[in-house]
Structures are given as C-alpha cells and as structure tokens.
Amino acid sequence: MSELRTSLWHSIRINPQLWIGGAAFAAIVAIAALAPWLAGHDPMEQDLLSQHLPPFWLPENNPSFPLGTDSLGRDILSRLIWGTRPVLLVMVLGATLSGMLGVVVGLLSGHFGGWLDDAIGRLIEVFMSFPPMLLAIVLVAVTGPGLDAVVMAIVLIGWTRFARVIRGEVLVLREQDFITAARVLGYGHRRILFRELMPNIAPIALALFALEMGRAIVVEAVLAFIGFSASDVPTWGGIIADGRSYVYQAWWVMTLPVICIMISVLALSMFADGLRKAIDPMMQR
Amino acid sequence: MPIVYVARRLLMAVPTLLGVVVFIFVLLRVVPGDPIAMMIPGEATPQDIANLRAVYGLDRSIGEQFVIYIGNLLRGDFGESISVKQNVLSLVLDRLPATFELAFVAMVMAIVIGLSFGIIAVYWRRRWPEYAVDAANAIALSLPEFIWGLILILALSVMWPLFPISGRIDPVQAADFKTQFYLFESLLTGRLSLLREVLEYMFLPAVSLALPLAAVIARVLKTSLMEGIGQDYVLLARVKGLSPLRVLLRHVLPNALVSTITITGLHFTFLVGGTVLVELIFSYPGIGNMLYGAAINRDLPLLQGVTIIFAVIFILLNLLIDISYTLVNPRVRLA
Numbered sequence: 001m002s003e004l005r006t007s008l009w010h011s012i013r014i015n016p017q018l019w020i021g022g023a024a025f026a027a028i029v030a031i032a033a034l035a036p037w038l039a040g041h042d043p044m045e046q047d048l049l050s051q052h053l054p055p056f057w058l059p060e061n062n063p064s065f066p067l068g069t070d071s072l073g074r075d076i077l078s079r080l081i082w083g084t085r086p087v088l089l090v091m092v093l094g095a096t097l098s099g100m101l102g103v104v105v106g107l108l109s110g111h112f113g114g115w116l117d118d119a120i121g122r123l124i125e126v127f128m129s130f131p132p133m134l135l136a137i138v139l140v141a142v143t144g145p146g147l148d149a150v151v152m153a154i155v156l157i158g159w160t161r162f163a164r165v166i167r168g169e170v171l172v173l174r175e176q177d178f179i180t181a182a183r184v185l186g187y188g189h190r191r192i193l194f195r196e197l198m199p200n201i202a203p204i205a206l207a208l209f210a211l212e213m214g215r216a217i218v219v220e221a222v223l224a225f226i227g228f229s230a231s232d233v234p235t236w237g238g239i240i241a242d243g244r245s246y247v248y249q250a251w252w253v254m255t256l257p258v259i260c261i262m263i264s265v266l267a268l269s270m271f272a273d274g275l276r277k278a279i280d281p282m283m284q285r
Numbered sequence: 286m287p288i289v290y291v292a293r294r295l296l297m298a299v300p301t302l303l304g305v306v307v308f309i310f311v312l313l314r315v316v317p318g319d320p321i322a323m324m325i326p327g328e329a330t331p332q333d334i335a336n337l338r339a340v341y342g343l344d345r346s347i348g349e350q351f352v353i354y355i356g357n358l359l360r361g362d363f364g365e366s367i368s369v370k371q372n373v374l375s376l377v378l379d380r381l382p383a384t385f386e387l388a389f390v391a392m393v394m395a396i397v398i399g400l401s402f403g404i405i406a407v408y409w410r411r412r413w414p415e416y417a418v419d420a421a422n423a424i425a426l427s428l429p430e431f432i433w434g435l436i437l438i439l440a441l442s443v444m445w446p447l448f449p450i451s452g453r454i455d456p457v458q459a460a461d462f463k464t465q466f467y468l469f470e471s472l473l474t475g476r477l478s479l480l481r482e483v484l485e486y487m488f489l490p491a492v493s494l495a496l497p498l499a500a501v502i503a504r505v506l507k508t509s510l511m512e513g514i515g516q517d518y519v520l521l522a523r524v525k526g527l528s529p530l531r532v533l534l535r536h537v538l539p540n541a542l543v544s545t546i547t548i549t550g551l552h553f554t555f556l557v558g559g560t561v562l563v564e565l566i567f568s569y570p571g572i573g574n575m576l577y578g579a580a581i582n583r584d585l586p587l588l589q590g591v592t593i594i595f596a597v598i599f600i601l602l603n604l605l606i607d608i609s610y611t612l613v614n615p616r617v618r619l620a
Binding site: 122123125126127128129130131132133134135137138139140141142215218221222225226227228240244247248251254255258261262265266269 | 435596
C-alpha cells in the first residue's frame with residue numbers, strides 16, 4: 001500500500017501534466033455523469049421574472065441561482081453542468097473518429113507509398129486549402145444543425161492532422177531494420193501494418209488524440225456560438241452566444257462558459273504533453 | 286533557375302485547385318440535404334419547389350450539373366446570390382478589402398509583438414524577462430483565436446471600456462469612404478481622426494488573430510537567436526568592442542530572421558483562416574461574416590462562391606510563401 005502510494009507520488013512529481021490534465025478530464029466525465037444530481041434547476045427552465053441575475057459574489061444575487069441567470073432567466077450553473085454532456089460526446093466521438101480515419105489513411109499512405117501516397121497527399125492538400133472553420137460551417141449549413149453534424153464537421157477538419165503526422169512517422173519507421181526484417185521474414189501487409197507499425201505510432205497518435213479533443217471543444221463552441229449545434233440541450237457555446245448579445249448588461253453570462261472552455265482546453269493540452277512524456281521513452285531523459 | 290521553379294509551383298497548384306472545385310461540388314450537392322428544401326419557407330407548394338429546382342438547374346442529373354458548374358466557374362460566373370439577389374463575385378469582392386485589411390493589421394501586429402518579445406527574451410536571457418516571455422508564449426499558443434477574442438471583449442471593452450466590439454466603423458461615417466479599403470483610404474487621404482476610428486474598431490479582432498502568430502514568431506526567433514549567439518562571429522564582434530545589443534541586432538538578428546520568416550509564412554495561412562472566426566465574434570463585415578450569412582440563409586451560390594474564393598486565396602498565399610522562401614533562402618531551390 002505504502003509502496004503504491006510512493007510510486008504514485010513519484011509519477012505525479014515527474015509528470016504533473018499527465019495527472020493534472022487527466023484529473024480535469026475525469027472531472028468533466030464525472031460532472032457529465034452526475035448532471036441530474038448536481039444541477040439545481042432544469043437547464044431549459046425559463047424564468048422571465050429573474051433575467052440576468054448576478055452570481056453569488058455580486059450584490060442583488062439570488063442564492064437559488066449561484067452563478068446567476070441568462071437572458072431568459074435560466075440557471076447558468078445548471079446549464080454549464082448539463083453542457084458537459086454535449087461537450088464530452090462531441091470531443092470523444094469527434095476525436096475518436098477523426099483519429100481512426102487519419103491513422104488508417106496515414107498508415108496506408110506511408111506504408112504502401114507510390115500512387116496511393118500521391119493520391120492521399122493530393123487529397124490532404126485539397127483539405128488544407130480551406131480554413132478549417134470555413135469547412136465546418138459549410139458542412140453544417142448543408143446538413144443542418146445538430147450534434148451529429150458537429151461531430152461530422154470535427155472529423156472533416158480533424159483527420160488530416162492525424163494523417164499527415166502518422167504518414168511522416170511511418171516514412172521514418174519503414175526504413176528501420178525491424179520493418180525490413182519483417183519484410184524479409186515474409187510477413188503480410190496486415191501484420192506489418194498492425195503488429196509492427198501500429199505499436200510504434202501509438203504514442204504520437206494518443207497525444208494527437210488528446211489535442212484533438214481540445215480542438216473539438218472549440219469547434220463545438222464556435223458552431224454553437226452561431227447556432228449550428230444542438231438546440232435542445234444547453235451547450236457552452238450557446239451560453240456564450242447568449243452572453244455575447246448582452247455582454248454590457250450581464251458580463252458574467254459569457255465569462256463563465258469561456259472559463260470552462262479555457263480550463264478544458266488547457267487541461268487537455270497538458271494531458272497530451274503528459275501522455276507523450278509518459279509513453280515515449282525518448283522524452284523521459 | 287527561380288523562374289522555372291515559379292512556373293513549376295504554379296503548375297502544381299492547378300490540380301489542387303481542380304480538387305478544391307470538385308470537393309466543393311461534392312460537399313454542396315451530393316452530401317445528403319436538399320439545398321432547395323433548406324432555402325424555402327414551409328408554405329411552398331411542390332410546384333414552387335420544382336420551379337425553383339429548375340431555376341438553379343438542380344433538376345438535372347449530377348453529371349450535367351457538374352459540367353454546367355465547371356463551365357460557369359471557368360467563365361468567372363459564380364451565379365447570383367439567393368438571399369441578396371446580386372452577383373456573387375461582386376458581393377464577395379466588395380467584402381474582401383475588409384478581411385484583407387484585418388489580416389494585414391493582424392500580421393503587422395504579430396510581427397512587431399513577436400520580434401520584440403523574441404529579442405527581449407534573448408537580450409535578458411536567464412533573467413525574468415526571458416521567463417515572462419516563455420510563460421506568455423505558452424499561454425498565447427494554447428488558446429485559440431476564438432477564446433482570445435472573447436477574453437479581449439471582456440477585458441478591453443466590458444471591464445475597461447476602451448474599444449468597440451462590433452463592426453468596422455460607425456455606420457454614419459461609412460458614407461465618408463469611396464472605396465472599401467477604409468484603412469488605406471483614410472491613411473492616404475490624410476484623414477487621421479477617421480484612421481484612428483478605423484483602427485479602434487479593428488484593434489480587438491486584430492489582436493485576437495495576432496496573438497497566436499506572435500507567440501510562434503517569438504518562439505522561433507528566440508530559438509534561432511540563442512543558436513546564433515553561441516557562434517564565433519558573435520565572439521569576434523564582442524572582442525571588437527561592439528555592445529551586446531548592437532551585436533544582437535546587427536549581427537545575429539539578420540541570420541535568425543531566415544528561419545523565422547519561413548515559419549511565419551507557414552502560420553500566416555492560419556491567421557487568414559482565423560479571420561472567419563474572429564469576424565463572427567466581432568460582427569466584422571468581411572467575407573467570414575458573409576459566409577455566416579450565406580450559411581444561415583442557406584444561400585447555396587453565395588456559400589459556394591465564398592468557399593471557392595477563400596480556397597483560391599489560400600492556394601495563392603501558399604504559392605507566394607513558397608516562392609518567397611526561395612528568394613530569402615537560395616538553398617530551398619535545390620529541393
């Protein structure tokens with residue numbers, strides 16, 4: 001027991017980013033899971049008599065709305081708590097799908113080379129010819145708003161990041177002796193791709209995955225800000241949009257979700273750094 | 286031979302452009318979702334819908350539509366906007382100067398902030414200014430433009446009311462301009478109070494665009510300057526009696542700028558892409574905001590036009606950046 005405790009402390013001391021980032025991620029998961037019990041109000045419940053109530057540290061606050069209310073008198077704390085659900089869904093699903101697509105494309109492109117690599121390279125170049133947010137907005141404009149459209153938009157603009165990096169990694173790995181050995185031994189493409197190359201690109205793919213989750217939060221927030229995300233559930237970006245319209249009357253409405261997004265994005269980028277440090281022996285000095 | 290290189294780079298951009306055009310067609314016409322259904326009100330009869338489909342050529346087969354679409358693009362015809370009832374190309378070109386000026390001001394800011402922070406960090410290295418610059422860099426890099434824009438609104442307009450947060454100029458004064466280049470026009474005609482106003486409106490969106498790029502510039506410059514000051518020629522210059530600041534600015538900086546310019550070019554397209562977001566937050570009337578309007582109104586021709594023009598700008602920028610590398614650094618030409 002005490003041994004376990006010292007090794008845990010040791011791990012936290014040499015890689016604090018991993019633990020701080022991981023704890024923040026775990027906190028989002030916990031809040032999303034416990035939302036019905038944590039939130040004091042129905043997040044959609046309007047109370048037009050108590051619009052723009054200030055949070056608890058300002059005068060004229062109402063203790064039943066600890067972080068104040070928005071322009072329709074909805075409880076901001078409850079909306080922030082319930083808002084973790086779409087955030088979690090979008091970031092996990094969006095990052096997983098774009099990671100899977102990008103990793104497979106990158107592996108195939110780097111491993112097989114030739115015309116396939118050229119074609120994929122061209123395709124990536126076409127995708128890179130657009131500002132990412134522009135593609136996301138155009139896609140959601142065509143398919144119509146909603147969380148599934150937001151996830152599709154994240155995949156559409158996220159997969160190239162994985163594909164480019166993984167392809168580069170594979171190009172380096174394929175020149176190394178163990179891959180040559182695998183070829184000489186007559187291993188099939190599937191075995192080389194998934195048993196030899198995959199384990200070696202896993203660390204970098206995992207770090208990219210953590211970063212992509214942070215980006216997904218921002219993409220969702222932007223799309224929600226312009227009213228292109230879910231309209232039936234509260235989202236952080238939606239609260240920001242409401243707050244932006246009344247920022248001079250009630251600055252806290254916009255401030256609180258911005259703080260939530262900042263903390264999440266910073267935590268996930270720490271998590272990504274920590275993961276790389278933990279998995280990649282070359283970075284452990 | 287730079288000319289051969291430039292010609293080859295130009296040729297390489299053609300298939301990319303073709304890919305972009307095909308990709309936009311697929312995205313807008315083939316992805317599930319009926320462009321007509323999304324732009325008409327609920328009370329339209331099936332006959333209205335059929336008529337509208339015929340007007341926009343959407344009743345033809347996908348193949349036919351594609352041929353017409355390519356033919357129109359080649360003639361420079363981007364069609365007519367559904368929501369504004371005007372030529373798409375002229376609408377976009379009318380808005381382009383606003384976006385261009387915003388990106389320009391943001392780039393100048395990014396370069397000024399980035400260069401001065403990089404130099405400060407190296408001149409006072411291993412002392413608090415270096416650590417402060419490192420910390421500021423880490424924060425600037427880890428947050429996207431969207432969040433910076435919102436933070437700046439809260440800090441410099443709500444808490445401390447210094448700058449306006451919506452639009453490009455007071456609508457009353459917009460009539461004073463003959464062109465859409467508000468910044469350059471007021472500068473060239475010497476109307477300084479107007480110039481000041483334009484810059485005030487531009488300040489917050491430009492800073493939110495500039496911060497991430499400034500952090501990149503400062504970091505790259507710092508790394509290359511640090512490498513530079515270890516070299517023998519620096520020691521020689523110091524022995525000759527030149528002051529450390531002079532050595533840094535006259536001898537080390539020019540060499541360090543080559544790699545800095547390279548990285549800055551790579552990230553400049555991110556800045557241009559960021560205008561889409563920043564224009565939304567600050568209701569700045571450039572083409573990013575036009576895209577938003579087209580998306581909300583489901584204005585297919587306008588959406589298509591803005592997307593293609595943005596892609597063309599991106600491809601041209603990448604081309605220009607690539608070509609300018611060969612001018613700055615002749616070694617690249619070999620590749």
